[in-house]
Amino acid sequence: MDEPLHGFEEESRELVELYERLLKDNTQVFFETDEYESIIEYYAVKGAFKMAQRVADQALVQHPFSATLRMKKAQLLNQERLHQEALDILQEALLYEPTNYEIFVQIANVLDEMDRYEESIEQFERALIYGTQKDEIFLSQAYVYENWNKFDKAAESLENALDVNPNNYQALYELAYCYDLLNKPEKSINLYKNYIDNNPFSHIAWYNLGLLYARIDLYEKALEAYEYACLINDKYAPAFYNMGNIYVMQEEYEKAAESFEHSIKLEEENPVLFCQLGNCYKFLNKNEEARAAFKKALDQDDEMSEAWAGIGLTYYYEDNSQQALYYLKRAIKIDPDNDSHWNNLGHCYLNLEEYESCEESYKKAFTLDEACIDYVKDYVYSLYLNDKPDEALEILDKQILEWEDEGELLALYAGILYEAGQVQRADTYLISALTIDPEAYTTLFSYFFGLEENTHILNIIALYK
Numbered sequence: 001m002d003e004p005l006h007g008f009e010e011e012s013r014e015l016v017e018l019y020e021r022l023l024k025d026n027t028q029v030f031f032e033t034d035e036y037e038s039i040i041e042y043y044a045v046k047g048a049f050k051m052a053q054r055v056a057d058q059a060l061v062q063h064p065f066s067a068t069l070r071m072k073k074a075q076l077l078n079q080e081r082l083h084q085e086a087l088d089i090l091q092e093a094l095l096y097e098p099t100n101y102e103i104f105v106q107i108a109n110v111l112d113e114m115d116r117y118e119e120s121i122e123q124f125e126r127a128l129i130y131g132t133q134k135d136e137i138f139l140s141q142a143y144v145y146e147n148w149n150k151f152d153k154a155a156e157s158l159e160n161a162l163d164v165n166p167n168n169y170q171a172l173y174e175l176a177y178c179y180d181l182l183n184k185p186e187k188s189i190n191l192y193k194n195y196i197d198n199n200p201f202s203h204i205a206w207y208n209l210g211l212l213y214a215r216i217d218l219y220e221k222a223l224e225a226y227e228y229a230c231l232i233n234d235k236y237a238p239a240f241y242n243m244g245n246i247y248v249m250q251e252e253y254e255k256a257a258e259s260f261e262h263s264i265k266l267e268e269e270n271p272v273l274f275c276q277l278g279n280c281y282k283f284l285n286k287n288e289e290a291r292a293a294f295k296k297a298l299d300q301d302d303e304m305s306e307a308w309a310g311i312g313l314t315y316y317y318e319d320n321s322q323q324a325l326y327y328l329k330r331a332i333k334i335d336p337d338n339d340s341h342w343n344n345l346g347h348c349y350l351n352l353e354e355y356e357s358c359e360e361s362y363k364k365a366f367t368l369d370e371a372c373i374d375y376v377k378d379y380v381y382s383l384y385l386n387d388k389p390d391e392a393l394e395i396l397d398k399q400i401l402e403w404e405d406e407g408e409l410l411a412l413y414a415g416i417l418y419e420a421g422q423v424q425r426a427d428t429y430l431i432s433a434l435t436i437d438p439e440a441y442t443t444l445f446s447y448f449f450g451l452e453e454n455t456h457i458l459n460i461i462a463l464y465k
Contacts, residue, residue, distance in 0.1 A: 041072075067097040071106055083114050101131035105140060117148040135165035142174055151178045166198060169205075176208065185216050203233035210242060219246050237266040244276060253280045271297040271304050278310045287314040305335035313344060321348040339368035343375060346382065355385045373403060377412055381447050389416055407437030415448040418457070427460065434464040 056073040063069055070093035077086035090107050097103060108123035124141040131137050138161035145154035158175035161168055172195055176188040192209040199205060210225035223246055229239040244259030257280040264273050278293035291314050297307040312327030328345045335341065346361035359382035365372075366379040376399050383392035396413045403409055410433035417426035433440040441461045445452045452458075 065096055067093040067100060067103065070096075071103060074106060074110070078110050078113065081113075083110050086110050099130045101127040101129075101137070104130070105137060108140070108144065112144045112147060115147075117144055120144045135161040135168045135171060138164065139168065139171045139174065142171070142178075146174075146178070151181045154178050155182065166195070169195075169202075172205075173208070176212070180212075180215075185212055188212050201232050203229040203236055203239070206232065207236065207239050207242075210239070214242070214246060219250065222246055235266055237263045240266070241273065241276075244280075248276070248280065251283075253283045256280045257284070269300060271300040271307070274300070275304060275307050275310060278307065282310060282314055282317070285317070287318055290314045303334055305331040305338060305341065308334065309338075309341050309344065312348075316344065316348055316351070319351070321351040324348045325352075337368060339365045339372070339375065342368065343378060346378060350382070350385075355382065358382045359386050373406060373408060376403075377408065377443070377447070380412060380416075384416055384419070389420055392416055405436055407433040407435075407440030408443040409433075410436065411440040411444040412447060415444045415451065418451060418454075419448060423456070430457070430460055434461065438464045 053073070053076055056069060056076060070089050074086040074089045074093070077083075077089065087107060087110055090103055090110070093100070093103050104123045104127035108120045108127065111117075111120035111123060121141060121144060124137055124144070127137050128134055138157045142154040142157035142161070145151070145157060155175060155178040158171050158178060161171035162175065165171070172191060176191055179185065179188040179191070189209065189212050192205055192212065196202065196205050196209065206225050206229035210222045210229065213219070213222035213225060223243060226239045226243045226246075229236060230243070233239075240259045240263035244256045244263065247253070247256035247259060257277060260273055260277040260280060264270070264277065267273060274293045274297035278290045278297065281287070281290035281293060291311050294307040294310040294314075297304055301307075308327050309331035312324040312331065315321070315324040315327065325345070325348050328341060328348060331341045332338065332345065342361050343365035346358050346365060349355070349358035349361055359379070362375065362379040362382045366375040369375060376395070380392045380395055383389070383395070393413065393416060396409055396416075400406075400409050400413070410429050414426045414429035414433060417423075417429060430441075430444070433444075441457075444457075
């Protein structure tokens with residue numbers, strides 16, 4: 001065998017080479033039980049299951065009373081999805097070692113793969129009678145309950161595992177997962193806090209605690225947990241990345257950029273990080289830096305539509321909408337169902353006073369996500385700009401039914417009516433808008449700039465300030 005035998009001791013290498021040499025020379029082959037186990041394991045790891053089976057059969061001829069070799073053979077049969085055959089040979093193994101808990105565990109795992117969950121659990125209960133590593137047995141039992149979609153039972157098994165061994169981190173992780181599915185985030189948090197009390201320098205525990213706090217919108221506590229994770233292990237990139245995401249949500253873009261930059265130092269081959277950093281620079285009006293970051297993202301993944309769109313938006317913010325169009329169209333070509341890309345394309349066309357293209361883009365964004373009120377407003381306004389006030393009002397009539405308490409839509413309706421000279425009717429809609437939201441006039445003026453000087457409208461607004 002010319003290939004390196006990674007992960008095996010020199011003794012195992014020599015055993016396999018000796019075995020193959022004896023076979024080749026047609027010499028009588030005899031090995032001890034543990035030696036056969038090593039040879040079988042070698043072939044199994046390489047995926048040579050037929051050869052592994054051949055060795056297992058030969059081994060059992062020479063050691064007919066070995067439960068261990070039967071377990072090895074059953075493992076091979078199970079990997080080949082010959083589940084019943086695996087169960088049969090494991091029952092034979094029990095005849096020779098009826099108190100060997102590992103046999104019960106193996107039977108349980110085979111039954112689990114056959115979706116015979118209740119029988120699998122029974123085998124784990126038997127394993128617990130004889131087993132010494134009870135926390136691992138409870139953990140394996142929990143996996144079966146998870147496959148069975150009985151997460152409350154899985155949680156009980158995992159709690160038992162942690163009672164036996166509070167430092168079983170895999171059981172801790174699985175229990176937090178079950179609590180999450182059972183909608184018990186507070187239990188997950190307490191679980192990690194208790195673990196941290198005994199293991200204060202576990203950066204993974206602090207990181208997972210941060211994830212849990214973020215999930216229930218306790219962002220300051222999440223940041224504190226991530227910071228501890230970073231202090232303990234300043235090479236753990238995910239903690240810096242998640243800190244950056246929280247700072248973005250809090251609109252603290254300088255801090256977010258610092259976090260992403262630190263994460264990039266640890267994980268340079270990640271286009272998402274560069275894209276996130278680019279977004280931070282974009283919001284900080286550092287457009288050159290933003291473009292550089294987005295281009296680095298594209299160097300690693302030129303199919304990342306967010307990076308193409310990000311570059312386009314930096315040009316849009318610099319009032320270079322013509323240049324922005326190229327990059328936004330590239331983004332849309334990659335991801336034609338991204339409503340945000342279409343809406344931003346509409347903004348560019350609006351700046352360029354290309355109203356027909358503006359309407360098409362806004363309509364596409366609105367079609368992709370009719371639940372976004374900004375898309376409703378933009379599309380309606382584009383219809384108005386294209387001398388389609390009746391269509392605009394028709395859409396608003398439908399949308400107002402969906403957004404009864406949304407003063408912005410009523411203000412937009414009022415604006416179209418004011419522009420059409422229907423002042424009395426427009427007043428009614430403006431008053432309704434201001435009654436719902438005294439700040440709704442900002443929507444009116446953002447679309448219809450000329451109305452800002454209208455004394456009649458300003459007097460109505462003053463009544464609601």
